[in-house]
Amino acid sequence: MSKEFEIVSEFEVDATPEQVWEAVTHGTGAYLWPMDPPEPRVGGAAAFGSTVTAWDPPHHLTVRSEDVGFGAQSANQLEHVIEARDGGRRAWVRYVHSGIFTDDWDNQYDGAAKHTDFYLHTLREYLTHFAPRPVTFASAEGPEASATSEALAAVGAALGLSADDDRGARVTVRGPQEFDAVLDYRNPYFLGLRTGTALIRVFGRGRWGAPVGVSVHDFAPDADAEATGKAWQGWLNGVFSRP
Missing domain, CATH: 3.30.530 (Alpha-D-Glucose-1,6-Bisphosphate; Chain A, domain 4)
Known part of the structure; x- marks a missing residue:
């Protein structure tokens, strides 16, 4: 049975909002895997057939797909909200992964939530220890x-x-x-x-x-x-x- 899900994470990191923005739009190989960057506009194309629905660098990015192509998911949305802290020397990030799972909801949610924690930890490790080095x-x-x-x-x-x-x-x-x-x-x-x-x-x-x-x-x-x-x-x- 289809059911919506939402996974929310918030964290601060020793990086500027601009460094976070660069990582989540162009430097994904540093903490996820390499993928095509989103087109820099609302309505632009993004990875895995998704579409940019919010574009306000370096503060707000949302991409959404209504036709995910994965067997147990029919909609997928990733949102990043980024704000400056400590005069711009640090950044606060709110990350929301939401969508619709169509099958095996508990198992799918468990896997997505646990992977999200690990991926965002890796993002913080990259920003803290390696940014902006190429990967x-x-x-x-x-x-x-x-x-x-x-x-x-x-x-x-x-x-x-x-x-x-x-x-x-x-x-x-x-x-x-x-x-x-x-x-x-x-x-x-x-x-x-x-x-x-x-x-x-x-x-x-x-x-x-x-x-x-x-x-x-x-x-x-x-x-x-x-x-x-x-x-x-x-x-x-x-x-x-x-x-």
Whole structure:
């Protein structure tokens, strides 16, 4: 049965409104994935077939789609309201994701709400530590065997994280290569790792019937998206092929 939903998040961040606006309109690869920027006008085209319904830089952006094309959703709207704080040195952001789910409402809402928290945390990490550096984006997806609720714990163990490692811990990570990082996010569904040059995001989507995913937002000037993606893909395949 179709039913409307609304997910609301508010936060402050050590970035100017202009930096937030740039991130959500042109720098999406820094915290989500690369996508075409919206046309800078009301009525303009935006990503995934959506339309700009509010355009007031750097304060108000809304995009909406009435024909989402996803099996369990018929309408989707994303709104950003951005205000200056501390004389423009900080920004307050109100983010509202709304629309209509047409099937499996509770599960769809749960997944959208939890992903929203993680994506917005990654946006704040980017704005705080890396903006306005350009990004190279890479991603990998685990095999079908990783589509279980236990998969994220297996990935964490393979990365060398202990059960006691929590947000803010400095860890030595055993990924495709060994590196030092800050564990900037951890819950039963997602892991976030921050190095001096990159944000590495691990998505344990087994709860929602999907494989583990990894995205790498690399801010190093010599970053190689193809090599990074292949390295993490091979690593994930290895984790879930072990006896």
